[in-house]
Amino acid sequence: MAVLADSDTRWKWGTLTAKRIAPRDIRLDGFLLRGRATPTARQLGEVGVRADSLREVTAAEFLRAMDEEPCDVLVLALVGGGVQAMLHGLRGVWRDRPRRPVVVTGYVGVVYEKLTDGLLLRHGADLVLANSRQDAERFRAVYEGVGADADAVTEVALPFLGGDPHTGGHTPYTVVFAAQPSVPDTRTDRTYLLNRLVEHARRHPEREVLLKLRSRPGEHTTHIEELPYQKLARGIDLPANLRLVYGHMGEVLDRTDLLVTVSSTAALEALHRRIPTAVLTDLGIREALGNHHFVGSGCLASWDQLDAGHRPAPDEKWLARQGVAADGTYATAFDAARARIAELLGRPGGLPPLTPYYTPVTAPGYLPGVLARHHLGPDGTPLPGAPAADRDPGPVRRIVRRTARGAYRHGVQRVAPVIRRMGEL
Numbered sequence: 001m002a003v004l005a006d007s008d009t010r011w012k013w014g015t016l017t018a019k020r021i022a023p024r025d026i027r028l029d030g031f032l033l034r035g036r037a038t039p040t041a042r043q044l045g046e047v048g049v050r051a052d053s054l055r056e057v058t059a060a061e062f063l064r065a066m067d068e069e070p071c072d073v074l075v076l077a078l079v080g081g082g083v084q085a086m087l088h089g090l091r092g093v094w095r096d097r098p099r100r101p102v103v104v105t106g107y108v109g110v111v112y113e114k115l116t117d118g119l120l121l122r123h124g125a126d127l128v129l130a131n132s133r134q135d136a137e138r139f140r141a142v143y144e145g146v147g148a149d150a151d152a153v154t155e156v157a158l159p160f161l162g163g164d165p166h167t168g169g170h171t172p173y174t175v176v177f178a179a180q181p182s183v184p185d186t187r188t189d190r191t192y193l194l195n196r197l198v199e200h201a202r203r204h205p206e207r208e209v210l211l212k213l214r215s216r217p218g219e220h221t222t223h224i225e226e227l228p229y230q231k232l233a234r235g236i237d238l239p240a241n242l243r244l245v246y247g248h249m250g251e252v253l254d255r256t257d258l259l260v261t262v263s264s265t266a267a268l269e270a271l272h273r274r275i276p277t278a279v280l281t282d283l284g285i286r287e288a289l290g291n292h293h294f295v296g297s298g299c300l301a302s303w304d305q306l307d308a309g310h311r312p313a314p315d316e317k318w319l320a321r322q323g324v325a326a327d328g329t330y331a332t333a334f335d336a337a338r339a340r341i342a343e344l345l346g347r348p349g350g351l352p353p354l355t356p357y358y359t360p361v362t363a364p365g366y367l368p369g370v371l372a373r374h375h376l377g378p379d380g381t382p383l384p385g386a387p388a389a390d391r392d393p394g395p396v397r398r399i400v401r402r403t404a405r406g407a408y409r410h411g412v413q414r415v416a417p418v419i420r421r422m423g424e425l
Helices: 008-021 041-047 059-068 080-093 115-122 133-145 187-203 249-253 266-272 303-307 316-321 335-345 367-372 395-410 412-423
Strands: 002-005 029-033 053-057 073-077 102-106 127-130 153-155 174-178 208-212 242-245 258-261 277-280
Touching (some): 008 029, 008 102, 029 059, 059 080, 080 115, 080 367, 115 133, 127 133, 127 335, 133 153, 174 187, 187 208, 187 242, 249 266, 266 277
Parallel strands (some): 002 073, 102 127, 174 208, 208 242
C-alpha cells in the first residue's frame, strides 16, 4: 500500500486511513509531494504512524515510481487539484497494464467549503471516502447532479478518532483551546481569542489552561498561518496556569476536561471521547469560520458562557450523522471500505482505466491549468524540465514571494512599493 500526501494533516489522514482500510498488516510506502507545506520530521513523528519507506517527490517522480513499483492500494491524501492531476497522470502510466492498484481518496476532516469543486476534482478515484453519513449523502448528490458516477462514494469515519472516553475531571481541571492556522485569519480576531483565553485562566487560577498549537515557528501546515499565536503572545504577561503546548492531539485530550475551539476537527475527536466540547460563537456563526458546521450540535457557546460555568451537551442525533461513533460502532466504520477494496482487487481481468469527470471535453478551460500546476501536460504526462517548485528562486525572490502573499492580507497599496523596491535589488 502507498500513500501520497502534501501536508502534515493530509499525511495524518492518509496514513491512518491506510491503516484502517488495510485488510491486514501490510507494507506501507510513503511519498511526500514537494511543495510549500511539505511536513517536517517533527510533524511526521507527531502522527504516530511509521511508513516502511518515505521519500519526498515531485509529481513526475511519483508517477515514475508508480510505473516501476507495484502496489495494491494507493491513497491520495492531497488537495483536490493534486488528486485530479495524479488521476490523469496515473491513467497514462497504467494505460497498458492488465491490472492496476485501487485508488482511494477523500477529505481530511469537516467539509464546509468548496464542496462541489473539491468533489469533482476527486472524481475518478475508485473510492471517495466520506467521513460521515451526512457527507456521504452530500457527495452522492453532487455527483449525481452533474451526471457523474457516484458509486465510488463510500461512508467511513475520521480515521484519527479513538482514545479512552472521558470519565470525569482531572486534577487540576484542564481547559484546552485548539488553535487553527487560518481560522480566524485577522490579527484583531486572533488577538481577541488569545485575550479571552488569558482572561479565562485568570478567572480560574485553580485550572490548567492550555493553548494547543498546530506548528512551531517556521513549520508549515495545510493552511498558511500568517499570525501564529506564539507571536501574538509575546509581550503579554501570561498567567502561571496558562501554557502553550504542542504534540499529538490525542495525548493532549487524555488530560482535557473542556475542549474549546472555533471549528477544528479536534472538536470531533473530543466529542468521540465524550469530552465536554465548546465551539465558540464570539466571532459569529459564519461560513468563513467553519463553525456553522456545528449548528444543531448543541456545542455552540461563547467565552462569557464558559467563564460562567456553562458546559455544552452534544445532540446525539447530530453526533451520529457526523460519524462520531461514541456508542462503540467505530470499530466497524471502515468495514464497507475494506469490502469494497477486496471486491475491486478480486475482479477478474483487473480494473478499467481511471475515468475522472473532468476531461479536455468537459472542462477545456479548467483542467489544463490544474494539470499545469503540477507540471503535467493536458494529457497528464509530465512536461520536460524541472517544475518551478523545484528551482531555487534565490533569497531575494523568496522574500518577494512572501511579501506578495502578504499583499492579500494587508492590501496591495501598502505592499506594492516594497515589492517594487525589492525587485530592483
